[in-house]
Amino acid sequence: MRVRQLDVDCETKSKDHVFLRVHISIQYQINSTHLYESFYSLANPTQQLTTHILDIIRSTLPQLDLDDIFSSQDIIALELHRSLNGSMNQYGYVIEHSLITKISPNEQVKASLNEMEASRRLKLTMPEKAEAVRIKAVKDAEARAERLYLNGIGVARERVEIAKGMKDVASNILDGHDEVICSKGVMDLLLLTQYMDVITDLGGKRRMKSRDDEEPSTSLFVNHMPETVSQLSAQASKCFGTARVDTIKVENLLDL
Numbered sequence: 001m002r003v004r005q006l007d008v009d010c011e012t013k014s015k016d017h018v019f020l021r022v023h024i025s026i027q028y029q030i031n032s033t034h035l036y037e038s039f040y041s042l043a044n045p046t047q048q049l050t051t052h053i054l055d056i057i058r059s060t061l062p063q064l065d066l067d068d069i070f071s072s073q074d075i076i077a078l079e080l081h082r083s084l085n086g087s088m089n090q091y092g093y094v095i096e097h098s099l100i101t102k103i104s105p106n107e108q109v110k111a112s113l114n115e116m117e118a119s120r121r122l123k124l125t126m127p128e129k130a131e132a133v134r135i136k137a138v139k140d141a142e143a144r145a146e147r148l149y150l151n152g153i154g155v156a157r158e159r160v161e162i163a164k165g166m167k168d169v170a171s172n173i174l175d176g177h178d179e180v181i182c183s184k185g186v187m188d189l190l191l192l193t194q195y196m197d198v199i200t201d202l203g204g205k206r207r208m209k210s211r212d213d214e215e216p217s218t219s220l221f222v223n224h225m226p227e228t229v230s231q232l233s234a235q236a237s238k239c240f241g242t243a244r245v246d247t248i249k250v251e252n253l254l255d256l
Contacts, residue, residue: 003029003096008050010057014066018109022061023102024053026084031092038092045093052087056080066105073100162193 006026013019026049030038042048060076061069069076081098088095105113 001030001032003027006046006049006053008053010054012058012061014061014069015063016065018066018105020061020066020069020103020105020109022057022100023104024057024080025097025099025101026053026095027097027099028084028088028093028095031089031094034092036092037090041091045091048091049084049088049093052084053080056083066109070103073103076100 004027006028008024008026010022010024011019012022028049038045057080060079064072077098077100080100081095084095084098
């Protein structure tokens with residue numbers, strides 16, 4: 001009179017021609033009011049029950065697609081329960097539960113389904129990824145433009161302050177004298193100062209690539225030949241080292 005369980009594995013195919021294995025668990029017991037029928041009607045009740053299960057499964061699943069089989073397990077199990085009760089009650093057996101515990105398509109089919117789903121999701125993510133790349137590119141361009149704009153403002157302010165400094169230097173040099181510095185001389189002096197700043201900056205950025213990783217060189221004339229250094233020194237002394245105040249001319253230095 002105890003409830004017993006029968007496990008059945010059935011191989012069938014779906015409507016879309018996918019072969020799969022289905023594991024079914026049937027829990028049944030003898031009807032206490034039909035003990036005679038349950039003992040004398042069937043020689044092998046489990047074989048009779050297995051035959052009915054295979055017949056129902058192989059006639060039901062081929063009518064459904066694979067996706068519908070997975071989504072309709074409860075409906076299939078309910079139909080199996082109803083059909084088995086209709087077949088086995090006359091022999092004194094009651095079907096308590098009909099459970100579809102496992103549906104296993106072929107491994108290649110599962111891999112193909114997974115790949116299809118992954119491709120579909122990747123297709124959905126591509127526009128979002130492209131939009132993210134576009135936003136990043138736009139923001140980078142805006143940042144570069146802002147940086148260049150601010151650099152330009154800084155350079156312009158630097159040039160203004162240098163010009164003011166040059167004006168003050170020229171005023172101090174000519175203080176109490178009647179000589180006048182020409183505009184070209186002032187511009188030459190300004191360009192020379194900037195030229196020296198560039199050379200100093202280049203020299204400071206040079207770093208010796210060695211095992212000890214030496215400190216950056218701070219030599220002013222790092223990119224000049226020895227004779228050029230001598231000429232620059234001589235011209236600088238000639239223009240700025242004399243006590244006689246004269247019109248400042250540094251075009252010779254610039255020509256070098």
